[in-house]
Amino acid sequence: MEEKWQQLTDRQRGIFHYIREFADERGYPPSIREIGQAIGISSTSVVNYNLERLEQHGLIERDRRQSRGLRISEDGAELFPADLYDLIKIPMLGVIVAGEPIPVPASDFSLMGIEETVELTREIVGDPKDLYALRVKGDSMIDALINDGDIVIMHHSQRVENGQMAAIWLPDREETTLKRIYWEGNRVRLQPANPTMSPIYIDNPAQVEVQGKVVMVIRKVD
Amino acid sequence: MEEKWQQLTDRQRGIFHYIREFADERGYPPSIREIGQAIGISSTSVVNYNLERLEQHGLIERDRRQSRGLRISEDGAELFPADLYDLIKIPMLGVIVAGEPIPVPASDFSLMGIEETVELTREIVGDPKDLYALRVKGDSMIDALINDGDIVIMHHSQRVENGQMAAIWLPDREETTLKRIYWEGNRVRLQPANPTMSPIYIDNPAQVEVQGKVVMVIRKVD
DNA sequence: TATTATACCGAACATTCGTTCTGTGTCAAG
DNA sequence: CTTGACACAGAACGAATGTTCGGTATAATA
Numbered sequence: 001m002e003e004k005w006q007q008l009t010d011r012q013r014g015i016f017h018y019i020r021e022f023a024d025e026r027g028y029p030p031s032i033r034e035i036g037q038a039i040g041i042s043s044t045s046v047v048n049y050n051l052e053r054l055e056q057h058g059l060i061e062r063d064r065r066q067s068r069g070l071r072i073s074e075d076g077a078e079l080f081p082a083d084l085y086d087l088i089k090i091p092m093l094g095v096i097v098a099g100e101p102i103p104v105p106a107s108d109f110s111l112m113g114i115e116e117t118v119e120l121t122r123e124i125v126g127d128p129k130d131l132y133a134l135r136v137k138g139d140s141m142i143d144a145l146i147n148d149g150d151i152v153i154m155h156h157s158q159r160v161e162n163g164q165m166a167a168i169w170l171p172d173r174e175e176t177t178l179k180r181i182y183w184e185g186n187r188v189r190l191q192p193a194n195p196t197m198s199p200i201y202i203d204n205p206a207q208v209e210v211q212g213k214v215v216m217v218i219r220k221v222d
Numbered sequence: 223m224e225e226k227w228q229q230l231t232d233r234q235r236g237i238f239h240y241i242r243e244f245a246d247e248r249g250y251p252p253s254i255r256e257i258g259q260a261i262g263i264s265s266t267s268v269v270n271y272n273l274e275r276l277e278q279h280g281l282i283e284r285d286r287r288q289s290r291g292l293r294i295s296e297d298g299a300e301l302f303p304a305d306l307y308d309l310i311k312i313p314m315l316g317v318i319v320a321g322e323p324i325p326v327p328a329s330d331f332s333l334m335g336i337e338e339t340v341e342l343t344r345e346i347v348g349d350p351k352d353l354y355a356l357r358v359k360g361d362s363m364i365d366a367l368i369n370d371g372d373i374v375i376m377h378h379s380q381r382v383e384n385g386q387m388a389a390i391w392l393p394d395r396e397e398t399t400l401k402r403i404y405w406e407g408n409r410v411r412l413q414p415a416n417p418t419m420s421p422i423y424i425d426n427p428a429q430v431e432v433q434g435k436v437v438m439v440i441r442k443v444d
Numbered sequence: 445t446a447t448t449a450t451a452c453c454g455a456a457c458a459t460t461c462g463t464t465c466t467g468t469g470t471c472a473a474g
Numbered sequence: 475c476t477t478g479a480c481a482c483a484g485a486a487c488g489a490a491t492g493t494t495c496g497g498t499a500t501a502a503t504a
Contacts, residue, residue, distance in 0.1 A: 032493095033490080033491070033492095044491085048492075066491095066492085
């Protein structure tokens with residue numbers, strides 16, 4: 001999808017963005033002349049020409065001979081989903097098991113090639129940047145109040161502030177845990193979310209690998 | 223909001239629905255003549271007249287002198303949110319505490335007068351009918367893997383199938399719990415979600431009041 | 445060099461579209 | 475009975491809109 005975007009001229013990109021913003025604000029698409037005036041094109045035929053290009057690339061769809069017979073296609077909408085809707089697609093990158101390291105998200109994070117996603121609203125997710133989802137497998141994280149089958153929304157960040165819940169890989173134990181982490185001088189305290197359980201103390205901070213921050217836990221019952 | 227809907231004529235309701243469906247399908251609003259043809263009105267002025275009524279009631283907004291200068295207003299969109307978007311508004315009806323009964327959802331369930339809502343996608347919520355949300359207060363439900371501050375999505379249903387997780391009010395203990403419920407002959411087994419914990423047995427089924435079915439648990443961390 | 449594809453301009457044209465105006469019929473209030 | 479508000483019909487008008495056509499400039503290609 002992104003290759004298509006690269007092939008466009010600046011004008012075509014501008015027109016595409018203008019259509020999106022116009023339709024978002026006003027509830028209906030712009031006319032050819034409105035596009036021309038906004039982009040700075042005097043001739044309606046040139047706008048029409050570029051709209052045909054956008055249509056050929058599959059970014060928009062047109063109903064000819066209908067005024068404002070224009071819409072952003074599904075492909076076009078997915079190019080910048082956060083702008084248009086309040087819906088965030090979070091890629092489901094795999095499962096999280098106690099005995100295995102957490103799959104590291106790809107750096108470019110382009111949603112390409114990922115079949116499964118979790119859609120949440122921006123309202124409850126907040127900033128959607130660098131988020132990914134993992135499905136919990138096994139009962140080993142009950143001390144974090146997380147059960148088999150739960151979905152954990154993670155934020156891919158190396159630094160975790162004191163007291164935040166993080167996914168932690170302990171190399172010497174070969175174990176992944178979800179715990180609140182506290183840096184206490186030269187030792188690390190890993191506090192279970194369950195207040196009735198006791199913390200773990202790691203004396204060598206090098207033995208703690210933070211894999212990401214836990215942002216949300218979702219459990220579907222039945 | 224609903225009163226306004228009652229005040230409309232059948233034609234105006236039909237026009238409103240037609241605009242919604244047309245815009246949803248085609249990506250742009252219908253023209254006056256298209257509306258007329260669909261509803262069965264020969265005169266454009268009559269369509270225009272009814273559009274003015276819809277505008278006066280705040281269900282649509284218009285940009286005069288612009289072709290297809292029409293949009294469903296926010297009020298209008300909220301009248302049938304499930305049709306248009308994949309977004310479900312779930313009313314937050316209150317808090318759930320161990321020592322108090324669960325607030326009973328209003329029977330008409332019209333979202334009116336409820337300030338706070340949780341918005342989720344239909345994808346993860348499924349059928350949005352009779353759903354409501356409660357905020358968990360206190361640590362008393364840790365045995366259900368539910369923590370202070372979690373949000374529980376409930377389904378308002380009297381009957382709960384065997385093995386489903388439900389919110390249960392125990393009159394003799396004056397206590398609310400979230401447990402999987404099993405009807406075993408003439409006694410009831412309440413099984414904590416935490417598999418390491420033991421079930422509770424209630425010998426008198428009349429001592430069990432099912433308040434609703436737990437559909438989902440959401441935990442926002444930090 | 446000639447050719448082709450791409451991107452663009454300006455103007456003319458036909459259609460679509462919203463508006464306006466003159467009426468008609470109904471029904472409840474005065 | 476008259477009046478006025480409401481819902482509607484048909485026709486005409488002008489503005490908004492999409493389409494088409496002839497023409498220009500540039501760059502890559504044969």
